Amino acid sequence: MPTAYSRRRLLATGFGLGGAALLSACTGNAGRPGPTTPVLPAPTTSFGAPAMATTLQAGVSQIDLGGITATTWAYGGALPGKELRAKAGEVLRIHVENALPTETSVHWHGVRLHNAADGVPGLTQEPIAAAASYTYEFLAPDPGTYFFHPHSGVQIDRGLYAPLIIDDPAEPGGYDHEWVLMLDDWTDGVGKSPDDILAEFKAQNGTVGTGMNHDMGGMDGMGNSPLGDVGDIAYPHYLINGRIPRAPRTLTAKPGQRARVRIINAAADTLFRVALGGHVMTVTHTDGFAVQPVETRALYLAQGERVDVVVTLGDGVFALVAAAEGKSGQGVILVRTGSGAVPPATVRPAELDTDPLLMTALMPADAARLSQREPDQIEQVTLNGQMQPYAWGMNGTVFGSDNPLRTTSGSRVRLQMTNESMMAHPMHIHGHTWSLPANGGLRKDTVLVLPMQTITADLHADNPGKWAYHCHNIYHAEIGMMTSLQY
Numbered sequence: 513m514p515t516a517y518s519r520r521r522l523l524a525t526g527f528g529l530g531g532a533a534l535l536s537a538c539t540g541n542a543g544r545p546g547p548t549t550p551v552l553p554a555p556t557t558s559f560g561a562p563a564m565a566t567t568l569q570a571g572v573s574q575i576d577l578g579g580i581t582a583t584t585w586a587y588g589g590a591l592p593g594k595e596l597r598a599k600a601g602e603v604l605r606i607h608v609e610n611a612l613p614t615e616t617s618v619h620w621h622g623v624r625l626h627n628a629a630d631g632v633p634g635l636t637q638e639p640i641a642a643a644a645s646y647t648y649e650f651l652a653p654d655p656g657t658y659f660f661h662p663h664s665g666v667q668i669d670r671g672l673y674a675p676l677i678i679d680d681p682a683e684p685g686g687y688d689h690e691w692v693l694m695l696d697d698w699t700d701g702v703g704k705s706p707d708d709i710l711a712e713f714k715a716q717n718g719t720v721g722t723g724m725n726h727d728m729g730g731m732d733g734m735g736n737s738p739l740g741d742v743g744d745i746a747y748p749h750y751l752i753n754g755r756i757p758r759a760p761r762t763l764t765a766k767p768g769q770r771a772r773v774r775i776i777n778a779a780a781d782t783l784f785r786v787a788l789g790g791h792v793m794t795v796t797h798t799d800g801f802a803v804q805p806v807e808t809r810a811l812y813l814a815q816g817e818r819v820d821v822v823v824t825l826g827d828g829v830f831a832l833v834a835a836a837e838g839k840s841g842q843g844v845i846l847v848r849t850g851s852g853a854v855p856p857a858t859v860r861p862a863e864l865d866t867d868p869l870l871m872t873a874l875m876p877a878d879a880a881r882l883s884q885r886e887p888d889q890i891e892q893v894t895l896n897g898q899m900q901p902y903a904w905g906m907n908g909t910v911f912g913s914d915n916p917l918r919t920t921s922g923s924r925v926r927l928q929m930t931n932e933s934m935m936a937h938p939m940h941i942h943g944h945t946w947s948l949p950a951n952g953g954l955r956k957d958t959v960l961v962l963p964m965q966t967i968t969a970d971l972h973a974d975n976p977g978k979w980a981y982h983c984h985n986i987y988h989a990e991i992g993m994m995t996s997l998q999y
């Protein structure tokens with residue numbers, strides 16, 4: 513299946529504001545002041561023996577996607593790779609063996625770890641050469657749903673990803689099952705390779721500048737999303753936990769039981785719209801941090817974002833569907849609690865079309881708030897570029913020609929991100945968790961900035977180092993939509 517490019521399109525109105533309005537009607541406490549001291553201790557580089565130690569091998573593997581075998585790159589020969597799990601405050605030691613034909617790295621996405629373990633070649637370490645190994649050791653301070661993947665080229669668009677779950681010893685539980693779902697868009701070994709796709713984009717020799725860009729280029733029929741343009745590439749397949757929809761995995765439980773579902777979007781270029789047929793989901797966390805619970809029947813999850821939901825299960829067989837937003841295709845996983853026919857691969861639960869919740873419509877749980885404080889420093893950041901000729905950048909330039917953001921330890925830094933393009937960008941900060949003042953201090957490390965939208969995100973500079981700050985559309989990042997925060 514050829515690569516296809518999304519059509520530039522005019523924005524529909526709405527932007528999921530219904531969800532935001534619903535939420536504030538439920539909670540009614542926007543702007544409530546938070547505690548007066550930071551709720552979390554600063555990350556540390558001095559720690560004791562690891563509570564969790566393991567070896568992770570990145571190598572070339574044959575993966576069965578469900579009747580289709582792909583030769584790809586994966587961790588430990590599995591897709592997704594084996595989940596890693598530890599408790600908050602524990603030290604993890606992961607020895608990485610690189611059996612790939614090229615250099616790699618591992619980034620622990622969302623974890624507020626010390627800079628040297630962040631896994632970004634060029635900023636925090638030398639790449640791990642082919643046939644070499646490297647040991648990451650870090651303390652994971654905050655409980656939550658995280659994942660790991662390379663920060664080398666477009667390797668995340670192969671099979672190199674796996675969950676990283678940090679348990680909260682104080683978690684009250686209240687559920688019978690815990691399921692971890694990884695969403696992905698798939699081409700490697702069955703269509704063009706990610707490196708081929710990137711090479712085609714690079715060959716367009718696009719350039720970026722500042723200023724609103726209303727480009728309307730594009731070629732095919734993609735792009736039918738109320739969010740605007742959300743993806744550039746039509747993939748042959750979309751996966752949940754490594755499987756195509758006609759050979760889905762099945763989760764089993766009993767009717768009436770409660771399941772905590774941790775959902776991770778590991779896709780390179782795809783935003784998903786997620787629903788569980790016949791069910792309402794209660795959103796409890798995003799990007800690891802607790803939110804004021806919200807019920808929804810559908811939600812949007814952008815690349816790099818995570819969400820935890822709790823569902824009370826009905827009786828029968830249900831499809832949890834992750835529909836590729838603005839594209840055709842979907843990932844499916846089944847939930848079976850009783851008898852019933854398996855739904856077809858093309859099943860489309862009605863819940864998908866019920867005003868999906870954006871993660872940026874959530875409000876934080878009180879315990880998750882960062883202390884409120886006026887910023888010491890305000891930085892304007894523009895998100896720039898266009899699909900044709902393909903070019904993406906920040907502040908009118910590309911990574912390598914960028915001016916890193918600089919601050920000092922202890923500062924409160926406000927980033928005002930203005931998206932001057934016609935495409936949504938999931939912006940990700942390393943080593944910190946933002947606080948979004950427009951959401952009462954919602955904590956996130958990956959924030960979807962919609963076309964022409966400005967989002968304000970504060971951070972507390974308590975973790976010195978060189979921190980990548982980039983779009984988590986991995987093709988955007990690799991073509992130049994990345995800078996860094998340094999102090």
Ligand SMILES: [Cu+2]
Pocket residue numbers: 904936937938983984985988989993
């Ligand atoms: Cu982007």
